[in-house]
Amino acid sequence: MSAVLLERPTASIGLLRLNRPEVRNAIDDTVRALLVDHLAALDADPDIRCVIVTGGEKVFAAGADIKAMSVMSAADMAASPAAAAYAAIRAFRKPVIAAVCGFALGGGCELAMHADIIVAGEGAKFGQPEIKVGIMPGAGGTQRLPRAVGKFKAMKLLLTGDFISAREADGLGLVSEVVPDAEVLPRALALATAIAGLPPIAAREIKRAVLEGADLPLADGLALERRAFVQLFDTKDQKEGMMAFLEKRPADFKGE
Known part of the structure; x- marks a missing residue:
């Protein structure tokens, strides 16, 4: 085995x-x-x-x-x-x-x-x-x-x-x-x-920001975080998550 x-x-x-x-x-x-x-x-x-x-x-x-x-x-x-x-x-x-x-x-x-x-x-x-x-x-x-x-x-x-x-x-x-x-x-x-059950692209970016940012000066880490944050607004999951919140329904995240 x-x-x-x-x-x-x-x-x-x-x-x-x-x-x-x-x-x-x-x-x-x-x-x-x-x-x-x-x-x-x-x-x-x-x-x-x-x-x-x-x-x-x-x-x-x-x-x-x-x-x-x-x-x-x-x-x-x-x-x-x-x-x-x-x-x-x-x-x-x-x-x-x-x-x-x-x-x-x-x-x-x-x-x-x-x-x-x-x-x-x-x-x-x-x-x-x-x-x-x-x-x-x-x-x-x-x-x-x-x-x-x-x-x-x-x-x-x-x-x-x-x-x-x-x-x-x-x-x-x-x-x-x-x-x-x-x-x-x-x-x-x-x-x-x-x-x-949560958006996988956001999860990956959170992990990347935490791990990569840990070894950077604070200003560089904050810049890394901001870039990732902004890029997530081009994902379908961001649109789905926010619309689901506004419509008071469960979100269906596709990883897109």
Whole structure:
């Protein structure tokens, strides 16, 4: 069976499920390649408006595959396709929800941080424990974590390798919301369904403005936002949304 399963809970939602329970969903080059392939297909599919990434009931992903990395040299790691894979994941244009139960550690935490929304179960644990095996995060942990929780909280997690609970992660701003473990996937599906019912072009532009604007000076970010805002007035969805509002009826967004 594939290490990453693609499911279609509805016509407009794609669900990617990490499926290596024997190694606690450790992320290796095969998993990354499958994620890239599936995301490329979902990005090109006009019917798909939102994607959920999840793991198992007890482990989202416990990190990278340490067994595979233990024999690698610096040259081996430099030649790894991992960096290109994560770049492709970052480039995915549609909203992504991470549905996290259990451990999201190391590469698993980094994968979750690639999402736009994180729904965590009450029993979830987050952390970047790479320092405990002699390395450091290599898929964005030193960059995304400080942006999410601030320098000092991030430094404590990165330099100690300690884990934090879902409630602690929520308090730090690392997750969007915390729900009972049994409700993680249903809640993610509910959010995905709500997003899928909204105009997909606007959703993509919101995501692009937030991600690209985060690394720009404020004036440049505001200019980026304004350009995207103006361009949306040439979409049929804008006309439909505003007419539906004025006519007090549900809007029917076509992604046009």
